[in-house]
Amino acid sequence: MKKQQLIIIGNGMAGARCAEEIIKNSPDLFEITIFGSEPHVSYNRILLSSVLQGSTTLEDIVINNREWYSENHINLCSNESVMSINRIDKTVLTDKGHTVGYDKLIMATGSNPFIIPLPGSDKEGVLAFRTIEDCETLIDASKNYKKAVVIGGGLLGLEAARGLLNLGMEVNVVHIVETLMERQLDYTASKMLQKELEKQGMKFLLEKSTEKLYGGDRVEGLRFKDGTEVEADLVIMAVGVRPNIKLAVDCELETNRAIVVNDYMQTSDPDIYAVGECVEHKGVVYGLVKPLYEQGKELAKHICEISSQGYQGSILATQLKISGVDVFSVGQFKEDETTQSLNLYDGLEGTYKKIVFRDGQAIGAVLFGDTRAGTKLIELISKQAKAEIVKELVINQASTEENQVASMALGDMVCNCNSVSKGKIIEAVQRDGLTTVEEVKQCTRASGSCGSCKPMVTDLLAYIESDEFDEEITAAPLCSCTTIPENQIVEEMQLQHLTTVEEVRATLGWNDLNGCSVCSAALTYYLSMIYTGTDYYLEPLVELYKNATAQTDGSYTIFPQMNGGATSSEQLRKVADVIDTYEIPYVTLTKRQRMSLMGVKKDILRGVMRDLEIELTPRHDHAVHNVRTSISHTSSLIENKQAIELSIGLDERVSSLNTPQDVRVSVSVSKDDHADIKTKDIGFIKMDRGWEIYVGGESGRTGRDGLLLTVANENEEALSIICGLIQYYRETANYLETTRHWIDRMNIVHIREVLFDIELCEELLERMKLDRLKHKKKLEKIETSKKGVTP
Structure with missing residues (x-):
């Protein structure tokens, strides 16, 4: 099939990432041509400030080399700019006179730095800070000039100022308002930042409005509207950027502040897409790297005709890249009459944390001095996590001095831009023998975008090399019968359709x-999960039944099914009649709130079960145990009723399903x-606001409390969340892996993301429903084969 012609205008981070994603999805679909106005391969513009500061080289920020x-x-x-787009002929014209046709076109034209039109702004020594050439010019200038002024106290301005300080220059930062980074920080964090940067040698001229730049051919200083002046032989304009939409305007695409796109990044012309800083999606223009990658x-x-929900917007997060300063913000952290906030300020340690809530959900945060919770906060806020969960994270991290990377779960994100977890980095290090941050970046992309996670990657590498490290990721064989790891076996079972x-x-x-x-039980479990809804593995486990346990003397103990620990007069009469009819010698109550009929002879087992209307269900090796319900004589009848109904609902939905390991609820x-409830695999605690749901608890000598998953307002919400969690555990856990180890491996934040996504949760519930139907068919088939035969 003839390839379609795809043109990408822009060889920056947005254009390069689009090309990478398209090649990954459909490598043979397009003939790709990329036009870049700069004479370079794609590079990470965000890390130019790190180059200026001396912590990174130009070679290090290359994204894709020419190979x-x-x-x-x-x-x-490269070094060739598109001058116009002819939408009728579907061609582009370049500044080198080339006319090139396209079937599809992607505009990744980025932004242009904004130069304030002040008198004297055209003098020598007045620069922007946007390209490799700008960076090289500043480095060269620092060798001959010593007084620099940065106009703009935002993120880029401060990073540039830090770089100039490192180059030995005297630096003044001019800002029009009284606080630095006012769009990313609140007043408290801003003033703490100012104090820290002043310690590093930076000077600030706040609430200053520049009137003119004076001097001869070269700038010599700035005069402000209040009549004061400051000397400068180098001025950096860092007051923001403007989306580069000239091409779009000229070819009459719909524009506003930027190029208007839909959820699939299509412009008003369906054959023309746009991505990155030049794009406006639902009224928002994003200038950060993570939204750019998500859009790409x-x-x-979409361009490869793969079904998706499209781009749904991004939660904005900011992290300052200055050595010795830890600053982070995310979401809506400004307070108003509709919000509440949690504030933790430690003047001695120089740390400050503020989390803002609305309607019981976290919507934004500011961290200074201790930003360990930053990555998790992004995920929690994006999923509108309940206040209790966010408070637990922030307060716990504020009270511990534990090694940050050591305390992280394997599923926790290290690089939020590229979605690279701690476990993924450890796996790559162990598999490929990686020893440097650069090697990790090349292998996993961690630290290769905004660069704010580079210190954490460095710490993680040091931790892996330390005596403290004991987190082996390399998978061991399933058992002594094979040399193949468990996950690889499951993958091969699916790929080769082994049944x-x-x-x-x-x-x-x-x-x-x-x-x-070991492998018999594990393979049986995996096959039953892979072939959901089919008739695979219908053979019952001989002499093992869910509601009847064989004793050493050959008799059975029967447990009448009492969902939620609740019973009725009708069921009790039925049990009493069975006791009398079959002369059952002993009846007791178990610690799990169930009745047990002891001493049932093998030859009457089927008759007893029939009269009790209990299915003689083959027992799985591992399953969800009957739910234990704890009511209170001091609670209202309504609360006790809710607890019993919740337990009954759980027993009815999950009691017949196999699980990787026993699950206690x-x-x-x-x-x-x-x-006690918090030490169970799943625990529900009734509170005024609903059900607090804890997961992953462990009892016994080495017991641990479970993690707060969420707070459910109603029984049905609680049932849906936990049934979804159990099904996800069944589908993704390793055989014999406990819920706690599974949660540690998968990451509680990721699990919440799955369960709080309505569509994903509904898919899990539908698959659980199919499994229950499969189980019912299994019983019918067994009963048919056993008709007239006693066990």
Whole structure:
């Protein structure tokens, strides 16, 4: 099939990422031509301030070298600008006189630095800070001039000022308002930042409005409207950027502040897409790297005709890249009459944390001095997490001095821009022998975008090399019968459509084709999960039943099914009749609030179960245990009723399903039980605001409290969330992996993201429903084969 012609205007971070995503999705769909106005390959513009500060080299910020373009058959036209777009003929005209046709076009034209039109702004020594050439000019200028003024106390201005300080210059920062980074920080954090930067040698001229730049051919200083002056032989304008939309305007695409696009990054011309700083999506123009990458991913899916929800907007987060200063902000951190806030200020340690809430949900945060919670806050705020969850994160981290990277779960994000977790970096280090940040960046992309995670990557590498490190990611074999890791076995089972234990062992080269108890149980479980809704693995486990347990003397103990620990007079009469009819010798109550009928002979087992209307269900190796319900005599009848109904609902929905490991669930309205409830795999605690749901608890000698998953207002919400969690655990956990170890591996934030996504949660619930139907068919088939036969 003939390839379509795709032109990308712009070889910056947005254009390069779009090309990467398109090649990843459909490498043979397009013949790609990229036009870049600069004479370079794609590079990370955001890290220019790090180059200026001396912590990074120009070579380090290259995104794709020329070999990459060649290997991916991309025609790179560097140092060549597109001057016009002919939408009728579907061609572009360049400044070198080339006319090139396209089927699809992507505009990644970025932004232009804003130069304040002041008298004297055209003098020598007045620069912007936007390109490699700007960076090189500033470095050269610092060798001959010593007095610099940066106009603009925002993010870029402060980073540039720090770089000039490192180059040995005397630096004044001029800002029109009284606080630095006023768009990214509140008053308290801004003043703490100012104090810290003054310690580093930076000077500030706040609430100053520049009237003119004076001097001869070269700038010599600035005069302000209040009559004061400051000397300067180098002035850097860092007052912001403007979206570069000239091409779009000239070819009459819809524009506002920037090029208007839909959720799939299409402009008003469906064959022309736009991405990055030149784009306006739902009234918002983004200037940060993470939104740019998210837009590029959705654009690539659409242009490659891959179904997706499209771009839904981004939560904005900012982190200052200055050595010795930790500053972070995300979301809506300005307070008003509709918000409440949590403020933690420690003047001795120089730390400050503010979390802003609206309607019980976190909407924004500012961190200074201790930004460990930053990455998790982005995820929690983007998913509108409940206040309790966010407070727990911030307060716990404020009270511990534990090694940051050591305390992180494997699923926690290190690089938010590129979605690279701690576990992914450890895996890459162990697999490929990585030892430097640059090697990690090349392998995983961590630290390769905004650069704010580079110190954490450095710390993680040091931690991996330390005696403290004991987090082995390299997967061990499933059992002694094979050398293949568990996850690889599951992958091969799906890829090769292996449908029986025997077939798996033969195909994957088991050392012992008879296997062992470990791999027999694990393979049986995985096959049952892979082939949901089919008739695979209908054989019951001999003599093992869900509601009847064989005793050493050959008799059985029967547990009448009492969902939620609740019963009725009708059921009790039925049990009493069975006791009398079959002369059952002992009846007791278990600690799990169930009745047990002991001493049932094997020859009457089926009759007893039939009369009790209990299915003789084959028992799985591991399953969700019957829910334990703890009611309170001091609570209202309504609260106790809610607890019983919740327990009944859980028992009805999950009690027949197999799980990787036993799962214990408790529901309580009694305050006396709270400590115990939190040590269960799943614990529900009744509060005024609804059900607090804890997950991943562990009891016993090495017990741990579970993590607060969320607060559910109603029973049905609680049921949906937990049924979704159990199904996700069934689908993604390793066999015998406990809920706590699974949560540590997957990351509680990621699990919340899945469960709070309505569509994803509904898909999990639908698959659980299919599993229950499969189980019912299994029972029917077993009963048909056993008709007239006693066990």
